[in-house]
Amino acid sequence: MSPDMRTRLGRVELDNPVLAASGCAGSGRELAQFFDIARIGAVVTKSVMLEPHAGRPAPRMAETPSGMVSAIGLQGPGVEVFLQRDLPWLMSRGGRAVVSVAGSGVAEYQELARRISGAEGVEMVEINLSCPNPAAQGRHFADDAAEAARIVHAVRSNTRSDIPVFAKLAPDVPDLTALAGACVEAHADGLSMINSVRGMAIDPRTLRPAVAGGMGGVSGPAIRPIAVGCVYEVHTAFPDVPIIGMGGVRTGADALEFLAAGASAVAVGSVNFSDPSACVRILRELEEALAERGVSRVAEVVGAAHRNGGAAPNR
Amino acid sequence: MSPDMRTRLGRVELDNPVLAASGCAGSGRELAQFFDIARIGAVVTKSVMLEPHAGRPAPRMAETPSGMVSAIGLQGPGVEVFLQRDLPWLMSRGGRAVVSVAGSGVAEYQELARRISGAEGVEMVEINLSCPNPAAQGRHFADDAAEAARIVHAVRSNTRSDIPVFAKLAPDVPDLTALAGACVEAHADGLSMINSVRGMAIDPRTLRPAVAGGMGGVSGPAIRPIAVGCVYEVHTAFPDVPIIGMGGVRTGADALEFLAAGASAVAVGSVNFSDPSACVRILRELEEALAERGVSRVAEVVGAAHRNGGAAPNR
Amino acid sequence: MSDFGPVQTRSPVLTVRRVDAYYAITIVAPQVAERFRSGQFISVAVGGDQSSMLLRRPFAIHDVKPDYGGTVEFLFSVRGQGTAWLAERRSRDLLDVVGPLGRPFPLPRDPVNCVLAGGGSGSAVLFPLAQSLRRRGCRVDFVIGAASADRVFSAITARRAAATATFTTDDGSFGLRGRLTDALGQVIEDARSDVVYACGPMPMLREVTAIAGVYGIPVQVSVEEAMACGTGICMSCVIPVVGEDGITRMARSCVDGPVFRGERVRFDDIGTIPFDALGAPGWKAQSGEGGVADREAG
Amino acid sequence: MSDFGPVQTRSPVLTVRRVDAYYAITIVAPQVAERFRSGQFISVAVGGDQSSMLLRRPFAIHDVKPDYGGTVEFLFSVRGQGTAWLAERRSRDLLDVVGPLGRPFPLPRDPVNCVLAGGGSGSAVLFPLAQSLRRRGCRVDFVIGAASADRVFSAITARRAAATATFTTDDGSFGLRGRLTDALGQVIEDARSDVVYACGPMPMLREVTAIAGVYGIPVQVSVEEAMACGTGICMSCVIPVVGEDGITRMARSCVDGPVFRGERVRFDDIGTIPFDALGAPGWKAQSGEGGVADREAG
Ligand SMILES: Cc1cc2nc3c(=O)[nH]c(=O)nc-3n(C[C@H](O)[C@H](O)[C@H](O)COP(=O)(O)OP(=O)(O)OC[C@H]3O[C@@H](n4cnc5c(N)ncnc54)[C@H](O)[C@@H]3O)c2cc1C
């Protein structure tokens, strides 16, 4: 019997726990060439800003071992086009949208929340806190738990109450658990983690940074153990807060790792670049893995690594 | 013509910039089965403690994409055996020793420095700051810049002045540049970076953490972009402080990346596990890469990525 | 999902051939072959199931044939680890392929004179184009440039497929010594070319575009930007391109291209965000209309 | 570097054979073959040059032969991605191999009666041991256990190499139904065994050690711990072992083992740091002598 894959993220229940991660699914249209977008739990949209945004200069990415470094700089059409074009398209295909928002200050996040909350077809809002804070020399909002909390509060209080608001955290912050706690206190309904990890590649031919601007974000399977560790630690501290886990999910077994660490859903990021049908494949592999171990509801394995006490025995 | 590979780390000059990283070279004897240990720049010893240490329970490691998670827990024989057995052996083979020290408080580091500073054959001391601080619920000394500075100061002032003292930093600290600054102000002669990155693997068969104790350190090529980024940022802030760069060095091209980012030497860690002759291979590849680009002295490429301004052009 | 869009297949390798400095791999991929239009490319996963190389490698489709239900050939030179791995494939190995990707070359309605300019492996994409053009009754002239003789691409096929074929090499080891762009003007004059199609490195495309400008004829360029996804979802492959409305956008080479009208590409601003690009820092002040943004690139 | 220590080689694959549930790969590796003593293992890099699998995979050496200057055979079942990759190798492929690694089985000086107990693929290591023992005039008896008939290891060779060969399978599909340890006591009695050699999973080794204890005969066990390096540098493969001085140390399976005297292994404490182990938390108080620590494991 195939297991019950439904998963609960705050007030919302998704058909299954496999999502496409923000910035790694385009507008949904591109991936829809490879599979039926309605089959996955949800599509997290590229982070939307108020205005059109041209992003960072190229080169924007470089391959690294089992991963990549990228710096896209939130290129996007702005919220108006998003609401007129991308969101209705997703709805028309039966896709469920988690709308990721990015801003340059509390006011922008607040305004975005208002605009998005009024639109039809928004299942959830995800707050991208890894945006440069112009008031703090470009450090990310996530670097300052108090600032992050202000943004979460602003978005939460300007979003319809039936739409869960998740805060998306980066791993390289002064104190991840404290940041998570601040977001939860500011009434985030859940947490998404992790965003990419700061890093840099240098082109061995030119000896110059391979990505314009130098630093970028490392993503892909390489960061998976870092991501799983973050989810595990935050779930330990806040066992009742739902988590969308991500960072290098490539297979059903990887998804299972995140669920066991405490995530209620997973998001597939960079692996969509290398395998455009990854989301449905991972969903199938996860279903099979659960069926094999006789699990009837995916919810049963959420947090399993915390319950089974200690490490696996040596083989 | 083969390039001049000598590199300067504070008061010490090494024949070449390829070192074996702490904890990844055994006592030197094991690697000496595969190559002449005198051919590499230096061997950084497994971190030495005052007393014998049994380390952490097994399982102690798990493979992850392009890397591994490990938690060894500083198993070792203690400083006495080290000074009687391991250090003399290294000297007898013409190896140059960077002695890594680990302690559970300022007093232990201080005592270690005294004992080691008096021994013959110590080229440099490296302070492993990623040790649990019993006074701070097991958080690492590196998590607290003030505490780290106290340790650096204690070691520096108890070490012979002709022996450079390097502080080894972890990437996942509240503020890496601030930590580096605190160490430099406490008179560290240089910095080693990075130690492994906190992370976890979960065994998809048992759904339990794959390493006893749950969290471990991620190492190997997977973390290289994170490490290169750290070196680049710290070199930007402290261009005159010599750095030993490490984190996933696997090839001569990788070594070159670290040098370009600002390291004066590199250390090879986990890759020694998969390729026991890696250090000499990497040295050869680096020499060839430098010769190919007509570089006559390795020192010329140190920090090159900062000088060439901006990113590589799009191909 | 769609009959026109790209597909992902596990395709058996039919042959791997060495051609001078290049390798030619032919795979059996009926769905790709059937959808293909000239100018499109495929992306190939490299290194096997447990590869540390996360990203696919893009290659122009050099030829499609009806054999075995449909085969696709691509050519490449070994550049790094991914192409080194590809060069070691043998027949019957499976390749994970996505394609056909990208906007194809627009074809002229009338039987006009076309000059096709290819630099290095960039020539690959021009051969199926030449076929399509000839099927429409167009005259085709080739100008092919390379570093040296062994990098000149399919000289014989080029001669066969075209009215004239001109070759240049940097070292003079084959054809004229010099760059492709040194010869292009003369060919345009002699052949009375009406349109230029070009593929190759960015600096070459810029020069080709300038030359076409001198002769007042349109030029279609196919760019080879580094691509993480090839499917339009990552936004890593952008270059500044002027839209029909005169507004510059950061366009994705993989889906908005790789074929662009040469005059539209802001070659001098590649690697920057031009100050007047849609959404550039400070851009906000300039805009006003709501509809404009609707047509942006991604 | 040394004539006795391990070497690292790029060895061509001679043959890949399928044997029931196992694969057998023979490589040409003269330097490994020449140094080999029974009980030792090799470690093999998996996944090719750009593999995401950082670590080597350890395998017992099952056979060495003088052909082609020296060949080495190892057997394995597909367990995960590394062994899956190995199973796809073909002859002439190159494998990056390090070996021989580990402490070999100590051999008796006199021609005594030896019982060799192997569980699953753990039997592999016992075949060259049987040869060495017989060369010294020892009597050899085999007890081989497995989950099912297709996992019973080289039954014919075992019969040929030994005075008796007893087989057990969990499902009774071959030999006796039950576990190897159910049969071992009887064999020891019948063969009047003087010593036990065993290799297999940890719980089996524990039981074999207990049985040998009942009969008052020594037992050598070969353990299969997860190993990151196999060369003694990483300290990931430790188990608690009692030294000659009565002190427990965390010993490295790869260089202090994989062969240990069964009675010395603290099977019940595997996965822990026993409170009385050298350097365990709180250990300091107990020690005093300076020389003690000198013989610790690493
Ligand atoms: C649309 C398109 C069509 C192409 N067609 C061909 C072709 O027909 N024949 C051919 O030989 N080459 C072609 N290329 C270039 C080819 O994709 C690269 O040579 C190849 O990706 C190099 O991979 P590597 O692993 O060997 O090199 P590495 O340098 O190790 O690759 C590292 C990364 O850089 C990227 N990269 C490296 N060089 C290039 C490049 N020149 N262009 C784009 N990305 C690059 C790789 O894709 C990879 O992500 C094309 C590129 C594009 C974008």
Ligand SMILES: Cc1cc2nc3c(=O)[nH]c(=O)nc-3n(C[C@H](O)[C@H](O)[C@H](O)COP(=O)(O)OP(=O)(O)OC[C@H]3O[C@@H](n4cnc5c(N)ncnc54)[C@H](O)[C@@H]3O)c2cc1C
């Ligand atoms: C000294 C020694 C001798 C061995 N001899 C044999 C042999 O002759 N035949 C044989 O079939 N197997 C043998 N094994 C076990 C063999 O090494 C594993 O089956 C193999 O490493 C699995 O690799 P994988 O990538 O397929 O599995 P995965 O589970 O994907 O491997 C992941 C990681 O776990 C490790 N690992 C997984 N299973 C084991 C295991 N059972 N023991 C140790 N490490 C493991 C791998 O080495 C790798 O680091 C031996 C192990 C040791 C330590």
Ligand SMILES: Cc1cc2nc3c(=O)[nH]c(=O)nc-3n(C[C@H](O)[C@H](O)[C@H](O)COP(=O)(O)O)c2cc1C
């Ligand atoms: C090219 C690229 C673009 C991204 N854009 C966004 C974004 O707009 N908003 C966001 O919250 N995260 C963004 N991310 C982060 C991913 O959503 C994800 O958190 C991260 O990449 C880790 O997952 P992965 O390893 O599976 O890619 C982006 C990542 C990549 C690689």
Ligand SMILES: Cc1cc2nc3c(=O)[nH]c(=O)nc-3n(C[C@H](O)[C@H](O)[C@H](O)COP(=O)(O)O)c2cc1C
């Ligand atoms: C098994 C293992 C043991 C280590 N032991 C130590 C140690 O004792 N002291 C120390 O400073 N670093 C230790 N390290 C960290 C390495 O020296 C190095 O900083 C880190 O692994 C990153 O380099 P790599 O990616 O090349 O392995 C250890 C790493 C590993 C994997």
Ligand code: FES
């Ligand atoms: S390569 Fe990803 S959008 Fe073009």
Ligand code: FES
């Ligand atoms: S496997 Fe590294 S010490 Fe044994």
